[in-house]
Structure formats: C-alpha cells, structure tokens
Amino acid sequence: MGDTIKFMLNDQMRAVSGLSPTTTILQYLRLQERLTGTKEGCAEGDCGACTVIIGELENGKMEYEAINACIVFLPTLDGRRLITVENLGMNAVQKAMVECHGSQCGFCTPGFVMSLTACMHNHGNANDENIQDAISGNLCRCTGYRPILDAARRANTEKERYLKTDVATLEGLRRETMFSYEHAGQKFFSPRTVEELADVTAQYPDATLLGGGTDVGLWVTKKHRTLETVIYTGNVAALREIKQTDAGLEIGGAVSYAHAFESLAAYDPSMGVLLRRFASVQIRNLGTVGGNIANGSPIGDGPPPLIALGAKLVLRSKSCTRQLPLEDFFIAYGKQACEKGGFVEKIIIPPKAKNVLFKVYKISKRFDQDISAVCAAFAIELDDDKVASARIAFGGMAGTPKRAAHTEKALTGKPWNEETVRNVMSALENDYQPMTDMRATAGYRMQVAQNLLIRCFIETTQPETETGVYGYGS
Numbered sequence: 001m002g003d004t005i006k007f008m009l010n011d012q013m014r015a016v017s018g019l020s021p022t023t024t025i026l027q028y029l030r031l032q033e034r035l036t037g038t039k040e041g042c043a044e045g046d047c048g049a050c051t052v053i054i055g056e057l058e059n060g061k062m063e064y065e066a067i068n069a070c071i072v073f074l075p076t077l078d079g080r081r082l083i084t085v086e087n088l089g090m091n092a093v094q095k096a097m098v099e100c101h102g103s104q105c106g107f108c109t110p111g112f113v114m115s116l117t118a119c120m121h122n123h124g125n126a127n128d129e130n131i132q133d134a135i136s137g138n139l140c141r142c143t144g145y146r147p148i149l150d151a152a153r154r155a156n157t158e159k160e161r162y163l164k165t166d167v168a169t170l171e172g173l174r175r176e177t178m179f180s181y182e183h184a185g186q187k188f189f190s191p192r193t194v195e196e197l198a199d200v201t202a203q204y205p206d207a208t209l210l211g212g213g214t215d216v217g218l219w220v221t222k223k224h225r226t227l228e229t230v231i232y233t234g235n236v237a238a239l240r241e242i243k244q245t246d247a248g249l250e251i252g253g254a255v256s257y258a259h260a261f262e263s264l265a266a267y268d269p270s271m272g273v274l275l276r277r278f279a280s281v282q283i284r285n286l287g288t289v290g291g292n293i294a295n296g297s298p299i300g301d302g303p304p305p306l307i308a309l310g311a312k313l314v315l316r317s318k319s320c321t322r323q324l325p326l327e328d329f330f331i332a333y334g335k336q337a338c339e340k341g342g343f344v345e346k347i348i349i350p351p352k353a354k355n356v357l358f359k360v361y362k363i364s365k366r367f368d369q370d371i372s373a374v375c376a377a378f379a380i381e382l383d384d385d386k387v388a389s390a391r392i393a394f395g396g397m398a399g400t401p402k403r404a405a406h407t408e409k410a411l412t413g414k415p416w417n418e419e420t421v422r423n424v425m426s427a428l429e430n431d432y433q434p435m436t437d438m439r440a441t442a443g444y445r446m447q448v449a450q451n452l453l454i455r456c457f458i459e460t461t462q463p464e465t466e467t468g469v470y471g472y473g474s
C-alpha cells in the first residue's frame with residue numbers, strides 16, 4: 001500500500017504523497033501549491049468561491065465539470081485533470097467579466113469564472129437557463145448578479161472551446177485495478193470493479209464509503225472528524241452505469257445527479273423540474289443518487305419521488321446481493337437497512353404505466369441551493385376516473401422519507417376529483433407529525449403538505465395551470 005496520487009494539475013503532472021487522504025483539493029491548492037486564486041468562503045459547498053474544473057476521460061472523450069474544491073478529497077483526483085483559475089489566462093469569460101464590471105471585491109470572481117467557463121465549454125451556445133443554472137452555486141455579496149449575467153452572455157458569443165486536454169496523457173494515468181493510498185495510518189481505496197469493492201468493504205467493514213463526498217466532505221471540514229479508512233465508489237465502472245432494462249431504469253449507486261439528470265427528466269418531466277433545484281451544478285456534479293439515499297436523510301430530495309415511483313434498491317456485500325423496496329431501507333431516523341460492509345449497488349425504477357399521474361414538489365426558502373422543508377411526491381394510478389392505487393411519499397414530514405399510508409388508503413377507489421381530495425387531505429394528519437425546525441414550523445409543513453395534494457390534483461387535471469420550474473413555493 002501507499003501509492004502516490006497521480007493527476008494533472010493544469011498542464012503539469014503531479015504525483016503526490018505525504019498528505020492525509022482527507023486533505024481537500026482546496027487545502028492542497030492553497031497550502032501545498034500556493035495556487036491561491038481558488039478561494040475559501042464557506043468550506044461546505046455552498047458559496048462556490050472554491051470552484052475548480054475536473055477533467056475526466058469518459059469513453060475516450062474528455063468531460064469537464066465544475067465542482068467545489070473545499071469538500072472533495074485529494075485522492076479522488078487520481079487519474080483526472082484538475083484545472084484552476086490560474087490556468088485559464090484571459091479567456092473570453094474573464095475578459096467579459098472585466099468589460100461588464102462583473103467583479104467588485106473579487107473574492108467570488110474566480111469561482112464565477114470557473115463555473116461559467118465550464119458552462120460555456122459544455123453548452124457551446126449556452127442559453128439564459130444554462131447560465132443561471134451554472135452560477136446557482138456561486139454567491140456574490142457585492143457586485144449583484146446583473147453584470148455577471150451580462151458578462152456570461154457576452155462571453156457566450158465567443159465560439160471557442162474553452163478547455164483542451166492531452167488525452168494521451170490522461171490515458172497514461174488509467175489504472176486497471178484498485179488504487180490504494182495511505183498516510184499516517186489513514187487509508188484510501190479506490191476500487192475499479194464491484195468485486196473489488198465488495199472485497200475491500202468486507203475487509204474494512206467500518207470504513208466510510210465515499211460517493212461524491214457532498215455529505216462526507218463536511219464531516220471533515222465542519223465536524224473535524226478523522227476518517228480512518230475511506231472507500232471511494234467513484235471509479236467503480238458498474239456503479240456509474242445508467243441502463244434501461246426490462247426491470248426499468250437502472251441507476252448505479254455511484255451515478256451523480258448531473259449524469260442521472262437526463263434519464264430521470266426523460267422518465268418524467270417533473271423529475272427534471274425537481275433536479276434543477278437540487279443544490280447547484282457543482283453539487284450535482286459530485287453528489288450521487290446512491291449517497292442521497294444511503295445517508296438516510298429525512299430531507300433528501302431523491303427518496304420521496306423514487307419511493308412514489310416504486311423504486312427498488314439493490315444492496316450488495318461480499319456475501320450477498322438483495323433487493324428491497326426503497327421505503328423499507330429507511331427504518332428510523334439515522335437507521336438504514338444496510339449491513340456493515342454493504343453498499344448500494346443500484347436503484348431500479350420500474351416503468352411508469354400510462355395511467356399513472358406523477359408529480360413531485362420541492363418547498364424550500366430559496367429557489368436554488370437550498371434543502372427542502374418539504375418534498376412531496378404523488379403517483380396516482382387511475383382506472384377511468386377512479387383512483388386504482390396511490391403511492392404518496394414525503395420528505396421533511398417525519399424522521400425518515402415516508403409513505404402516506406392513511407392518505408393512500410383514503411384515496412383508493414374514490415373518484416379523482418376535488419371533492420375527494422379535499423375530503424382526504426386531513427388523512428395526512430394521521431400519517432405525519434412533522435417537527436418545527438429552522439426550515440419550517442410543524443404547522444407550516446402540514447398545511448403545505450395538504451396544499452400540495454390539492455396542487456397535484458389541479459395540475460394533473462388542468463395541465464394549463466402547471467407552474468413548472470418557477471412554481472416552487474407559491
């Protein structure tokens with residue numbers, strides 16, 4: 001054990017050792033490389049001041065994604081290219097930021113420039129929606145966003161491709177078997193196959209599994225925890241696959257929300273609307289669907305719609321593979337049905353029948369980059385005008401993401417009309433006793449949950465009333 005972490009830093013090769021495996025990319029850049037263009041604002045993925053671009057070879061082609069350097073561990077860079085603001089030179093984005101007065105104190109500016117550079121590169125001809133999404137995870141406290149948006153539009157008229165990588169150099173860094181790294185007793189493993197992953201999790205059953213690290217990174221940067229052994233799923237090829245099979249849409253446990261976006265939005269447009277509001281581009285580039293489930297959070301945005309859609313979870317360990325309905329994974333607050341040494345291999349979403357109406361809603365204080373106070377998902381199966389069955393799941397209403405069993409039962413067999421919905425909505429009080437916290441009061445949560453059932457009825461029967469992506473809290 002004890003290989004070096006090999007990656008490209010801008011245009012140079014690096015082979016790094018002698019640092020804790022939970023050193024963040026941001027700490028490495030500022031303290032080891034003295035590349036201080038990348039800033040630290042919050043150290044928890046919220047402000048975007050630390051935005052860098054990661055380049056990765058996918059099927060022989062380079063993929064570039066903006067991420068938050070403050071919460072990503074250095075060894076995850078192995079085999080990849082890290083691009084910092086120092087490498088951009090006066091590209092079209094930087095030039096436009098100067099010309100449009102897109103910067104005042106300048107602290108946030110490198111982050112905006114990196115986010116916009118990745119956006120311009122990936123979209124070619126970015127529209128306003130692409131641009132707004134790209135900077136949804138970048139906070140500016142003094143310029144105001146209009147000049148920044150002006151700069152983005154101006155830079156967008158340049159048709160250059162922004163980022164270029166020598167593919168052969170990255171090919172040369174590819175590893176066929178597990179990468180292991182150790183420093184001062186702290187271990188990091190990055191398996192390549194599911195079998196290697198099952199072996200190493202069996203060998204280290206108390207290890208921390210690391211997907212995108214958008215939760216785990218904060219355990220280190222904010223809670224100052226020491227992680228003895230970390231097992232990274234981000235290079236396990238099979239866990240990064242999205243497949244359409246007879247069983248439905250299969251999403252590997254290490255697929256990021258950015259990669260799952262297209263398939264989920266195609267499955268149902270309501271999922272696309274939800275995922276545009278999931279954190280920010282940087283977090284969606286990192287955070288995995290598997291991690292969003294495995295963390296057991298009662299306020300994650302993935303579980304409620306996946307439960308309503310009847311998703312199954314495939315859990316695997318060295319000794320067994322088992323499948324369970326997603327709702328059965330959440331036993332109680334902080335308690336999930338995943339044994340030590342086990343991991344989420346994939347999520348299977350069965351095909352949606354034509355007579356199923358589906359809606360998911362996220363209620364949060366801010367449009368972008370905010371955690372839900374309530375997330376509600378409704379899958380209503382109709383037989384003519386009657387409810388043949390209903391699957392309703394809420395986040396933010398209990399200690400786990402949870403189905404609304406009483407409400408589902410009360411709806412079943414009744415006509416799908418406003419009278420039924422208004423009669424049935426009080427059943428939600430039997431399903432949930434929500435709590436009051438900084439995101440919402442218990443009373444607000446219950447009121448909004450009941451209103452969302454009505455909204456679902458109205459939008460599924462009068463599609464012209466749909467408020468789409470901007471109807472987030474009205």
Ligand SMILES: Cc1cc2nc3c(=O)[nH]c(=O)nc-3n(C[C@H](O)[C@H](O)[C@H](O)COP(=O)(O)OP(=O)(O)OC[C@H]3O[C@@H](n4cnc5c(N)ncnc54)[C@H](O)[C@@H]3O)c2cc1C
Pocket residue numbers: 044045046208209210211212213214215216217233253254277278279280283286287288289290291292293294295299300301302338342343344345369370371372
């Ligand atoms: C700024 C910010 C904004 C956010 N906004 C949102 C939001 O809008 N909506 C939302 O739902 N969440 C949000 N989150 C939370 C987080 O991004 C998501 O829950 C994300 O999907 C977690 O995935 P990950 O891969 O980063 O998990 P990680 O941090 O890597 O892991 C999370 C947990 O899951 C375990 N784990 C990871 N992969 C597996 C696996 N394959 N099998 C078993 N266990 C595994 C880890 O050991 C850990 O316990 C936000 C986080 C941040 C920092």
Ligand code: FES
Pocket residue numbers: 039040041042043044045046047048049050051068069070071
């Ligand atoms: S420092 Fe704020 S997102 Fe990284």
Ligand code: FES
Pocket residue numbers: 102103104105106107108109139140141142143
């Ligand atoms: S220019 Fe000061 S925070 Fe954005």
